[in-house]
Amino acid sequence: MAELFGIVAAALSVAGLFNNAIDLFEYVQLGKHFDTDHQTCLLRLDIARLRLSRWGAVVKIEADPRFAEIDPKDEEVRVAKRILEQIISLFSLSYSQSVSLSLPERENTIASLESFTNTNGMQELRDSLRTLTRRRRRSSSLSNKMSWSLYKRKHFSRLLDDIRELLDGLETTFPLRKEYQQLAEADLSQYNDEQSLRALSGAATHADQILSSVAEQKLKDLVGSVNAVHKATVSGSAYVRVGNSSCLQEAAYLRSFNATLNRVEVLEATGSSTAIVGNHYAQL
Structure with a gap:
């Protein structure tokens, strides 16, 4: 050998x-x-x-x-x-x-x-x-x-x-x-x-x-903006959201931002937990 x-x-x-x-x-x-x-x-x-x-x-x-x-x-x-x-x-x-x-x-x-x-x-x-x-x-x-x-x-x-x-x-x-x-x-x-x-x-x-x-x-x-979860396990009253969001109604507001990439390989949400994979935009 x-x-x-x-x-x-x-x-x-x-x-x-x-x-x-x-x-x-x-x-x-x-x-x-x-x-x-x-x-x-x-x-x-x-x-x-x-x-x-x-x-x-x-x-x-x-x-x-x-x-x-x-x-x-x-x-x-x-x-x-x-x-x-x-x-x-x-x-x-x-x-x-x-x-x-x-x-x-x-x-x-x-x-x-x-x-x-x-x-x-x-x-x-x-x-x-x-x-x-x-x-x-x-x-x-x-x-x-x-x-x-x-x-x-x-x-x-x-x-x-x-x-x-x-x-x-x-x-x-x-x-x-x-x-x-x-x-x-x-x-x-x-x-x-x-x-x-x-x-x-x-x-x-x-x-x-x-x-x-x-x-x-x-x-x-x-x-463009990519948000992804490869493998997810959700149980109980857990909440999972994948994607960008905004507190404003105008869709153009979201499009004004540069493309984003948020990736999670393995996600486990249990109980009353909240998991967000993405960006949230607000006007200050």
Whole structure:
């Protein structure tokens, strides 16, 4: 298994580590305990992968000779190599967590592809993101026949959180915010429907703030004021309102404000509570 995770990292250039790290994202599958969140969780992983590929494109990892060195002299490139090695180590750990379960445990939590529906075209959206990513990397030294499943949500959440922190480190080491922003805008230029932009904006919130903000802006430009609750549970006499409101009668008053975006992923209202997702305008 050493060759799978690039444990022989000392023999790889920074560009080689980058290509291996990009490919490892595709090896991860999820068990059936993820249920209806299956596609959404994988979309978050796809977005993190796209973010890594965006970094590689911005720093010109395939063209800059510094990244072709196995033992780079440039300090920034040395930091990048350590971070990429850590990303690969995270996937190695996730593999170990998968195989550490006993066979009965794995069989009880395995998910068949047929058990998940293509909710709101999520698979097509994921496929398009993968196409973007693949254009930015060369073939790696990894086997394309391997995959493993994560069966516990805590393992997936930790993997995604740790990857996000490492990607933050890459972008901090190479502070090219304007270039990252421009490429994120180019990546999302093909998405002009509300459904895709909502999915991207929500899934990118904890994985890629730049992409999330670009998706949110496109969504605001597309539909104006957007107020949404992804999942809501209301009980008792609780009151929930989603949308902007005004104490004035003139509809033009509301339209005079800039577009707004208020989004709640999970909302639970009980008892006599009141929850408002949106803006309320009053003339002072």
